[in-house]
Amino acid sequence: QVQMVESGGGSVQAGGSLRLSCATSGYTESSNCIGWFRQVPGKEREGVAAIYTGDGSTYFTDSVKGRFTISLDNAKTTVYLQMNSLKPEDTAVYYCAANLGSSGTFRRIKECGLKIGTVPAGTGYNYWGQGTQVTVSS
Secondary structure: OOEEEEEOOEEEEOOOOEEEEEEEEOOOOOOOEEEEEEEOOOOOOEEEEEEEOOOOOEEEOHHHOOOEEEEEOOOOOEEEEEEOOOOHHHOEEEEEEEEOOOOHHHHHHOOOOOOOOOOOOOOOOOEEOOOEEEEEEO
């Protein structure tokens, strides 16, 4: 079955960096959106970044542009989220998720699900990891 396993979370001071990894397995589709989402207890889940494995296109929410990058290993099975210049407001549980066989609409118009209007963030993603905690102290 499809598995998504996050790692790399931890605690860091403001201005520091962390790299999250998402190891994926159990599927054969080659053109997928893999996204990173985050959630703080009591708040709605937020889409952070996503990558389309077909051509490497990347998408980011405005609050992390210029600070976070998302990348894919050569085997296209592990997705990395490099987080630089971290801020206390980046503190959250970070989840990776997969939308397999992404449609053109989901990928291009909805930016791999990061721009989906008023529906909850993560809509369209069917497979989720267990999450990893990121804590940024001031």
